[in-house]
Amino acid sequence: MALSQPQLATVKRTCWMLSLVVVAIPFLFPFLWMISSGFKGPTEIFGEPTLIPRTWRWQNFVEVFDYQPFARQYFNSIYIACAVTVLTLLLSSLAGYALARMRFAGAALLMVFLMSALMVPEEVTIVPNFFLMKWLGVMDTHVPLILLPVFGPHGVMATFLMRQYFVALPKELEDAGKMDGLSRVGIWWKIALPMSRPALAAVAIITFLFSWNLFLEPLVFLSSLENFTLPLALSNFTDPYGAPLWHLQLAATSLAVVPILIVYLIAQRQIIESFAMSGVKG
Amino acid sequence: MTRLTVRNLTKSFGKIEVIRGIDLDVADGEFVVFVGPSGCGKSTLLRMISGLETISGGELWIGDRKVNEVQAAKRGLAMVFQSYALYPHLTVRQNMGFGLKVRKESPDEIERRVNEAARTLQLDKLLDRYPRELSGGQRQRVAIGRAIVGDPQVFLFDEPLSNLDAELRVHMRAEIAALHRRLGNTTIYVTHDQIEAMTLADRIVVLRDGRIEQVGSPKELYARPDNVFVAQFIGSPKMNVCPVEAIRSPLQRAGFSTGGATQAGLRPEHLRIVDEAEGILCGRVSISEYTGGGALLHVELEGAPVFLVENSGDDAPQPGDIVHLAFSGSDLHLFDAEGRACHREPELA
Structure with a gap:
C-alpha cells in the first residue's frame, strides 16, 4: 500500500x-x-553495571555537604564565575568595540599583540602569575581566579569575538547615534551592546564555563578548604588513604552541573531571540 | 528655518583630496539636491555638513554660526540615511523619540512630538512595532519621522530612496516633496538619480571629482548647461555630443553658426524625424528600442558618433531605415575645446 x-x-x-x-x-x-x-x-x-540504581542512596547528596564545606565552595564557584563573566563581558565588549570601531595609530598591531597571548599555554604563565599574585598579596583569595581569566588569554579570546561582531555592525547606526547626540560610550552602551546580544550570549556562556571548570589556578592559588571552588572540591572527596569516594564525587558532580545547565538554557533562548533580530535593511 | 553657507570647503583622506574647495549658499527653506556620479564626493560633502566627517579646510556656517568644530548633534540638523539606520532593538516610538531622550526632553514632550510626527507621516498605528515588522516604505517614513521630531533647522537626506522599488520610490518622492512644502525646512538631499533631483530640487548642485560643476534650477541645468559633463549628466537619455567638425556642413547648410565651438550637443528629445526636404542631419537607424510611448532610436550619422533620438508614436522607423533629423537652433548646445559651454544663442549665418 x-x-x-x-x-x-x-x-x-x-x-x-x-x-x-x-x-x-x-x-x-x-x-x-x-x-x-x-x-x-x-x-x-x-558491581554489575545498571543505569537505574537498585537502591536509591539519597543520603549521598546530604553527605556531600557534611564531608567538606561544599555549600560554601559551591557559592565560591558561582560568585567567581559570575564576577568573571560580568567583568569579561564589560571589558571585552569595550575593548572589542574600540578595536573594531575606533581608528587609532597601532590598532592593528595591538590586535596582533593581544592575539599572541592566545599562543602561550596557560602552564607557561602560571609561574610568573604565581609570583605576581604573591607580590600583590592575594594568595589564598579569589582575586587571582577573577583577574587571570579576565585579563588572560580567555579575555583576549572574548575581546576578539566581540571585535568580530562589532566590525559587522552597520556604520550608519553609529552615525545615527552621533546625530542623536550620543557619545562614543553612549553608542557602545545604547546601540552596539543591545544589538550584540548573540555575541554577548556566546561570550557569557564560554566565560562562565571557563571559570566554572578552572582547575589549575585554584590548585595553585588556593589552600583553605573554605576558599576552594567546585573543581578543586570535587577532587577532594577522598578517603583517608587518598582513594576517591566515587559515590560522593559523582553526587557532587551531578550538583555541580546544575548551574551550567541553567546558564546554557537561559543563554540559548537569548541567542535564538537575537537571531530573529534583523539588520538595518530588509 | 535657516540658511547654510559653505566657503572653500575641502576634505582630504591622507594625501587624497576628495572635496576640493566647495563654495555654496543655501537659502532659508530651500531644497537643494547634490547629484553626481559615484565617487564625486556628494555624500562626503553631506557628511561634512552633518558633522559626521571632519572638515579639512574652509568654513561651514549654519545661520550665523560657524560650525566647523561643532558636534553633529549640536548643529541643529537631522539626517535620513540610505539604509534608514533604524535601531532594530527599539520600537518605532522609541526610535523616533530616541534623540529627544538623549537630549533629556521630558517624557510628556517626547510623547507629544512623537505622536505629532507620527500623525504627519501616518505612522500612528505602527508606533509599537519593531523595524523588522515594517515594509521598506514604512521604515523610510519612520526614518523621516525620527528626523522631524527633533525640529531641526536643516534636513539632510543621503540617498534615502535608493533601497526602495521603483513604484515606492515615486510615492515616497512625492511624500518628501509634500513634507518639504508643509514644513518649509532648509533641505539638502543627495542622490545619483537625476529624476529625483529634477523633481524635488529648487536648485541642483552637480558635483564631479570633489568640485561643483554647476549650480542652478533644474530648468537652468537642463536648458543651459555650463559644460559637456553637466549637459550629459542632466537629462535622460543623455545629450548627444559630437565634434562640430563632424556635422559642420549640415549645420552651415541649415544656417547655424558654430563660432569657435568644437563640440555640439543635441538632446534626444529635441531631435525630430522629418521629411528629407526639412532634414538637417541624415543617418541610418541601427537599433530601435521600444519604450512604450514610443521608441529610442540609435541613429548612425555619417562621420559622427551614434545619436540617440526619441521618437513618439507607434510609427517608429525600423533598423536599417534612413531617417532625416531636424531641430531648432535654440536646442543646439555648443561647447569649446575644454568642454565649456559657448553661452550664446546659435545664430543664423
Whole structure:
C-alpha cells in the first residue's frame, strides 16, 4: 500500500528522530551514568553495571555537604564565575568595540599583540602569575581566579569575538547615534551592546564555563578548604588513604552541573531571540 | 528655518583630496539636491555638513554660526540615511523619540512630538512595532519621522530612496516633496538619480571629482548647461555630443553658426524625424528600442558618433531605415575645446 504524502513525511521525520537519538546515546550515556551513580552506594558503582540504581542512596547528596564545606565552595564557584563573566563581558565588549570601531595609530598591531597571548599555554604563565599574585598579596583569595581569566588569554579570546561582531555592525547606526547626540560610550552602551546580544550570549556562556571548570589556578592559588571552588572540591572527596569516594564525587558532580545547565538554557533562548533580530535593511 | 553657507570647503583622506574647495549658499527653506556620479564626493560633502566627517579646510556656517568644530548633534540638523539606520532593538516610538531622550526632553514632550510626527507621516498605528515588522516604505517614513521630531533647522537626506522599488520610490518622492512644502525646512538631499533631483530640487548642485560643476534650477541645468559633463549628466537619455567638425556642413547648410565651438550637443528629445526636404542631419537607424510611448532610436550619422533620438508614436522607423533629423537652433548646445559651454544663442549665418 502506497503511503500518502503526509504519512511519508511522518515516517521520514520519525526515522530522522530515531537516528538522532542513536547518535545522541554516546554523548548522553556518561552524563546519565554520572547522575545514576550519584544515587548508588560505593559497592553498587563497581558491581554489575545498571543505569537505574537498585537502591536509591539519597543520603549521598546530604553527605556531600557534611564531608567538606561544599555549600560554601559551591557559592565560591558561582560568585567567581559570575564576577568573571560580568567583568569579561564589560571589558571585552569595550575593548572589542574600540578595536573594531575606533581608528587609532597601532590598532592593528595591538590586535596582533593581544592575539599572541592566545599562543602561550596557560602552564607557561602560571609561574610568573604565581609570583605576581604573591607580590600583590592575594594568595589564598579569589582575586587571582577573577583577574587571570579576565585579563588572560580567555579575555583576549572574548575581546576578539566581540571585535568580530562589532566590525559587522552597520556604520550608519553609529552615525545615527552621533546625530542623536550620543557619545562614543553612549553608542557602545545604547546601540552596539543591545544589538550584540548573540555575541554577548556566546561570550557569557564560554566565560562562565571557563571559570566554572578552572582547575589549575585554584590548585595553585588556593589552600583553605573554605576558599576552594567546585573543581578543586570535587577532587577532594577522598578517603583517608587518598582513594576517591566515587559515590560522593559523582553526587557532587551531578550538583555541580546544575548551574551550567541553567546558564546554557537561559543563554540559548537569548541567542535564538537575537537571531530573529534583523539588520538595518530588509 | 535657516540658511547654510559653505566657503572653500575641502576634505582630504591622507594625501587624497576628495572635496576640493566647495563654495555654496543655501537659502532659508530651500531644497537643494547634490547629484553626481559615484565617487564625486556628494555624500562626503553631506557628511561634512552633518558633522559626521571632519572638515579639512574652509568654513561651514549654519545661520550665523560657524560650525566647523561643532558636534553633529549640536548643529541643529537631522539626517535620513540610505539604509534608514533604524535601531532594530527599539520600537518605532522609541526610535523616533530616541534623540529627544538623549537630549533629556521630558517624557510628556517626547510623547507629544512623537505622536505629532507620527500623525504627519501616518505612522500612528505602527508606533509599537519593531523595524523588522515594517515594509521598506514604512521604515523610510519612520526614518523621516525620527528626523522631524527633533525640529531641526536643516534636513539632510543621503540617498534615502535608493533601497526602495521603483513604484515606492515615486510615492515616497512625492511624500518628501509634500513634507518639504508643509514644513518649509532648509533641505539638502543627495542622490545619483537625476529624476529625483529634477523633481524635488529648487536648485541642483552637480558635483564631479570633489568640485561643483554647476549650480542652478533644474530648468537652468537642463536648458543651459555650463559644460559637456553637466549637459550629459542632466537629462535622460543623455545629450548627444559630437565634434562640430563632424556635422559642420549640415549645420552651415541649415544656417547655424558654430563660432569657435568644437563640440555640439543635441538632446534626444529635441531631435525630430522629418521629411528629407526639412532634414538637417541624415543617418541610418541601427537599433530601435521600444519604450512604450514610443521608441529610442540609435541613429548612425555619417562621420559622427551614434545619436540617440526619441521618437513618439507607434510609427517608429525600423533598423536599417534612413531617417532625416531636424531641430531648432535654440536646442543646439555648443561647447569649446575644454568642454565649456559657448553661452550664446546659435545664430543664423
